[in-house]
Amino acid sequence: MAADSASLSPTIEAVGAAPLARPVSEPASPLDDRAAGLRALEAEVESCTRCPLSATRTRPVFGAGNPAADVLFVGEAPGFHEDQQGIPFVGQAGKLLDKLLAGIDLDRSDVYIANVLKSRPPGNRDPQPAEIQACEGYLFRQIALIAPIVVATLGNFATKLLSGRPHGITRVHGQEQETTLGGRRVLLYPLYHPAAALYTPAMLRVLEADFAKLPHLLGREPQAAPPQPEALAVQRPEPAVQLGLF
């Protein structure tokens, strides 16, 4: 079924000081309603043929985690392993994501993880604009249902889509901004994509430092002082990783 992207498209508002509690918005639904809403939406995605990727995917990757999560991570698109298993971030980048979560005392059962695209682009090529347009409504509806405090975008594609701006992740990472997504007031928090950080130690240190700010954005005490990032030396990623991550 067609996703209602018209009524759920993002609106970007002023960058401001980060509030320490849930941004003012409609009250979130009870946990059971959110879980049921996500299951119904997942069933739509299972049978979705809105873009040609539906013909080449092994299975769609809807997203996974806590339906009432305070933080929603949004990656780019499923890769080979995700396409095989139907679960987001199960490859090397996912292992790093797990480590980063553990570093702030969270695990996958605390958060929700989704992607811009629900189907794998062949050969891990970049998502194309028509594919993003076909799929984005599902992401906005996930945001509306989960009603997170923080939407943490991983890499360029998620950041550009959800900020509505062309600025790349190298420029905007670690800078939260309050905005409306899926009809919800949220803090948008751009982060480097873990797949990019896997191969670039300087980028990993920046990602760790940005991750260390998450508890504060969620209104919690950080577990430890964030590490000081070194000046970011922009390096080319290894060719094996997905492109468009910066």
Ligand code: URA
């Ligand atoms: N990279 C992504 O962006 N998403 C995944 O699910 C896996 C790797």
